[in-house]
Amino acid sequence: MTADTVAVAVDAHAAVELPPRAERARQAEAAADRLRAAGVEAVAVTWVDNAGITRVKAVPLDGLVHAAQWGLGAAPCFDVFLADDAITTSPIIGGPTGDLRLYPDLGRVVPLAAQPGWAWAPGDRHTQAGTPHPGCQRLFARRMEATAAARGLALKAGIEVEWVAALAGAPADEPQYPTHGPAYGMHRLTDLSDYLRDVLRALGEQGLEVLQIHPEYAPGQFEVSVAPEGPVAAADTAVLVRHTVRAVSARHGLRVSFAPVVEAGTVGNGAHLHLSLWREDRNLGRGGSGPHGLTAEAEGFLAGVLAALPELLVLGCSSPAGYLRLVPSHWAGAYQCWGLENREAALRLVTGSAGERSAAANAEVKCFDASANPYLAVGAVLAAGLAGLDQRLALPPEFNGDPAAAAPGTVPRLPARPAEAIAAYERSAVLREALGEPLYQAVLAVRRAEAVQYADTAPERMVAATRWRY
Structure with a gap:
């Protein structure tokens, strides 16, 4: 296993592992070239929380490669946000401590036709060590698929x-x-x-x-x-x-x-x-x-x-x-x-x-x-x-x-x-x-x-x- 690879055990709760960091960089560079040609200047990366609210982090297009390699910071407490932005807590997730990394799915990134200059990509959430976040809803759906x-x-x-x-x-x-x-x-x-x-x-x-x-x-x-x-x-x-x-x-x-x-x-x-x-x-x-x-x-x-x-x-x-x-x-x-x-x-x-x-x-x-x-x-x-x-x-x-x-x-x-x-x-x-x-x-x-x-x-x-x- 190289330092660029995150290995994930294959079991009932395993998620798809992150590709090697160098590969993610290549994919992001190719995606950025396509998006730049389409007039895109920024990329919105979204996830949906447990209250059903779509949350977002965005980067300028020049930051897409870094985001694909290292992810974007996203606090785990978002998993216990309510729809009105109040925050509760669970026995496992909650409180102000900790951070996750939000990785854009470069296979799904698309320029937004009604928001000139913007593109969108769904995100998967991993820990800072690169392992799948067990509270990530999109990774749950991927596991079940x-x-x-x-x-x-x-x-x-x-x-x-x-x-x-x-x-x-x-x-x-x-x-x-x-x-x-x-x-x-x-x-x-x-x-x-x-x-x-x-x-x-x-x-x-x-x-x-x-x-x-x-x-x-x-x-x-x-x-x-x-x-x-x-x-x-x-x-x-x-x-x-x-x-x-x-x-x-x-x-x-x-x-x-x-x-x-x-x-x-x-x-x-x-x-x-x-x-x-x-x-x-x-x-x-x-x-x-x-x-x-x-x-x-x-x-x-x-x-x-x-x-x-x-x-x-x-x-x-x-x-x-x-x-x-x-x-x-x-x-x-x-x-x-x-x-x-x-x-x-x-x-x-x-x-x-x-x-x-x-x-x-x-x-x-x-x-x-x-x-x-x-x-x-x-x-x-x-x-x-x-x-x-x-x-x-x-x-x-x-x-x-x-x-x-x-x-x-x-x-x-x-x-x-x-x-x-x-x-x-x-x-x-x-x-x-x-x-x-x-x-x-x-x-x-x-x-x-x-x-x-x-x-x-x-x-x-x-x-x-x-x-x-x-």
């Missing part, structure tokens, strides 16, 4: 991005919308056609394949969907899409909210996770003998996800305000059931059109929202699905229609309050093992602190406090 790959399995994932656009104003102001009209209506698209065109243009210039964009249900609400990718890439893309939407909005005099609820009592923003399980080039969601063509592997995987949804909410619905969105009869997936094309089920099976089913068949986790750290969400879903495979689980009977209309007790309701989800998370041996103790405890500390913070807060005040945080 590697665990699936070791079994010959690949997950393709995509995260829908919903947002509400409002006229720029003071944070305390109630949102005023730039367009009105029917839900999903052409009226809204026409009013903001230049804006939406610029969103599409910016995403395309950044190399993202957009599948569709449209007005959504709530006032000022829109949604964009992009092509599926591997789990870590899909989480990266979700972060990049949100950066891009926010930047385009600012150039149009708008501010945006990805918060679970923007106005109390209205439909909120989800971040639905679409996923399909593959072995080599075969979509395991088709051609099997299980429900609607599921193979045994796909059924076991989805059964594991469905069974774990109460504890997965701690990672997929991180804000206490998310439970104001997670209500029956709002297409939010408030019930722990599954069904073919059932938008009220927490797990919706999507088969696609007859001619495209071999590639398009997937499942949608509808109960997640954009307060989630996307790396935690995809990594935890992988952990739960693989556990379902190991346990040879089968899906329960599917549910058709609105579960809220069923006889009481027929369909289990997902946790309606943060405390219920936290209790399920504390019982989950699967998530504790997959996350590792430092990350598991840091997430738990943040969720407990925010649950206490908003325990006696009226919905309107909770929404106002979180509206512009996400």
